[in-house]
Amino acid sequence: MGRKFIDCREFPSEMNCSVAIMADNEGELLEAAVQHAVAVHGHQDTPELRDQIKGVIKDGMPPEMAPGRAA
Template identity: 65%
Template sequence: MSRKYIDCREFPSETQCSVALSADSEKELLDAAAQHAVSVHKHTDSPELRAQLKTMFHDGTPPLEARRV
């Protein structure tokens, strides 16, 4: 299984969040990303949020500079 990541720098926000999370399993990354979305970005943890987060996952590790989507 390849490493996966999600990177807040790809999505402009008022907080200009620069956090990137990576993990060896999709479940571990999803749990961490949901926790981050709730605690930092004030989202509500829900199946819809988790489904949306999964669409933002990439294979590999976060780049040093932000990718623009």
């Protein structure tokens, strides 16, 4: 079992968020990412948001340089 991450730099936002969140397991990462999405980006904590976040979790560590943003 390795690290998992989500990198906000991959997604367009008005604030150009540069936060990357890592954890040792998907459950912990999901909870931290949902809290970030709600507190910083103004999303509602819904089952749909959680499903979207689960869909972008990656294995490993975020890259040092910002990845290209999704359209």
